[in-house]
Amino acid sequence: MPPDIPGAKRAGLPVDLDRLTAEGDEWLSPEERYALKMHGLCAQAQPGVFMVRVRVGGVLESDAARGLARIADDYAGGWIHLTTRQQVQLHHVHARDVTTVLGQIRRLGLTTRSTCGHTMRGVMSCPDAGIGLEEPFDCYPDARMLQDSILSRTPGLDTKMPQRINVAFGGCAACRDHARVNDLSFVSVVTPEGELGYECWIAGSLGKSTSMLGFKAIDFVPRAEVLAAGNALFNVHIEHSDFDQPGKGRLKFLVRRRGQEEVHRLFLEEFERTKLQDWPDPQPVSTPLSSSIAAVLARAPEGGWGSGVRPQRVPGWAMVTVNIPLGDLDTEDFRELASLADTVGDEHIYFTRNQNAMFRHVRIEEVPFVRTTLAALGLGLEDADQARDVRVCTGGPVCSLALTPAPRLGAELIHHAALARNAGLRVHVSGCPNSCAQHQIADVGFSGGRVTIAGTAMLGYQVWLGGDLRAGTIAEVVGRVSDSDVSAILSAIVGVWEALRERRETLSDTVARYGIEAFQAQIAAVFHGRWEPGPEPEPIVALDSLLVSDSRVPMVVGA
DSSP: OOOOHHHHHHTTOOOOHHHHHHHOSTTOOHHHHHHHGGGTEEEBSSTTEEEEEEBOTTEEEHHHHHHHHHHHHHHSTTEEEEOTTSOEEEEEEEGGGHHHHHHHHHHTTOBOTTOSSSSBOOOEEOTTTTTSSSOOSOOHHHHHHHHHHHHTTTTGGGGTOSSOBOEEEEOSHHHHHHGGGSSEEEEEEEOTTOOEEEEEEEOOBOSSSOOBOOEEEEEEEEGGGHHHHHHHHHHHHHHHSOSSOGGGOSHHHHHHHHOHHHHHHHHHHHHHHHTTSOOOOOOOOOOOOOOOHHHHHTSOOTTOOBTTEEEOSSTTEEEEEEBOGGGEEEHHHHHHHHHHHHHHSSSEEEEOTTSOEEEEEEEGGGHHHHHHHHHTTTOBSTTTTSTTSOEEOOOTTTBSSOSSOHHHHHHHHTTOHHHHHOTTOOEEEESSTTOTTOGGGSSEEEEEEEEEETTEEEEEEEEEEOOBGGGTBOOEEEEEEEGGGHHHHHHHHHHHHHHHOOTTOOHHHHHHHHOHHHHHHHHHHHSTTSEEESSOSSOOOOOTTTSOOOOSOOOOTTO
């Protein structure tokens, strides 16, 4: 039976970790399993093992990376997963080993505190901040200060949160777009007078229910007031969101219930109150002088610039992004990334929202060495953040919520000819409706679950088309398909787009111009009897007969 989450919170979220070590997990009640999420632990689909999510904030020192690799070797099957919120996960950790793993993670200077459940999830920070051509200054110190400020309110805060809050910082074009899908986003800006600060966006959310794009609540928040603004939103959430119905507890539901204008007013009033508190001063950050674009591009690495090798503001230096297929790495590869960070970077590994790893401050003369080293591992810089860099969640058989094996489908789609032809196309695959891979903002998204086709229930995917954050467009469900037909459906969708698109037109532009119905008609003509238009008419639920039962460790692609 599902846990009584409000009741567990009112009881203080108790769980006996020592007993978990001594006896395993069979005695845990549903409420105690939920309480484990406050320690960064989520039960997997297989009995007796857990996922451990580590809060790294998008940046990991090379020594800490080697430490996580040692832990993964000893307790997590020798592999590591990078998430879409720039965190690191260990899977298949046995219940009796959990406290040992948590202790070893703490000794690395890292934490798993409040990384799961109704908490402040991982705070995202743009990996380009401070050095990218589009990022006005380094937002990471402010992101870290807000994270630490909110974590200082735990564990008590976790017992009061109606639902989770996602937080993000960044100022590049992609971060500005993604600001609208977080509960709280700070978009880096510099005033004409040279003051550093942020636009503040609130109440964005995807999730398994109706998605909502956030709205700009404040035009400019000085860096010195970021902690006040962040804490103010948490206070409004705790005071006014629905505590007793977690399924309606996100901020977006408060906006629907009370209206955007009222929620905006509540936030601004609370912000004025929190500004009266004493907050620590922000850390100094530099705003590096940018050379002219001509000066930057006058020097280039061997092989030229590309999505995996991008120029920094200072001529002769590069940001190098390693394409990590599906976000999965074995520990030997992870150690090699740490060594590369020491050798050619700044002794840190940075993580991206597309589940890739990045090095900063790489001399362009070192790029060939990086390519050669990665090639020996079966990795590379090509296709990073491009169409063949398919975004997937952990899916079945790892996640206890997933109904379909998203990584297996992602591994198939990586080599899809349609994606090879269209580098800018984005495909996201979630193993359930919960949107961990954010299928609603992809050009083509797939969300796994039970689907009914020609009157027969089966495992499959709902197909989403036309997501485009820059245009303010959330994808729509065009239909549903069995898991065995996803690749063919993708070919049909991209083929229609290629036939109808105008020059430089995105897929969402073409969908908007011709309508969803045009794509539905073409797919129905090609896949008669193997496709149903529109969303699944009934709520997607797990059926025992349809659950993924494969208990093997998921494939590590490209390892």
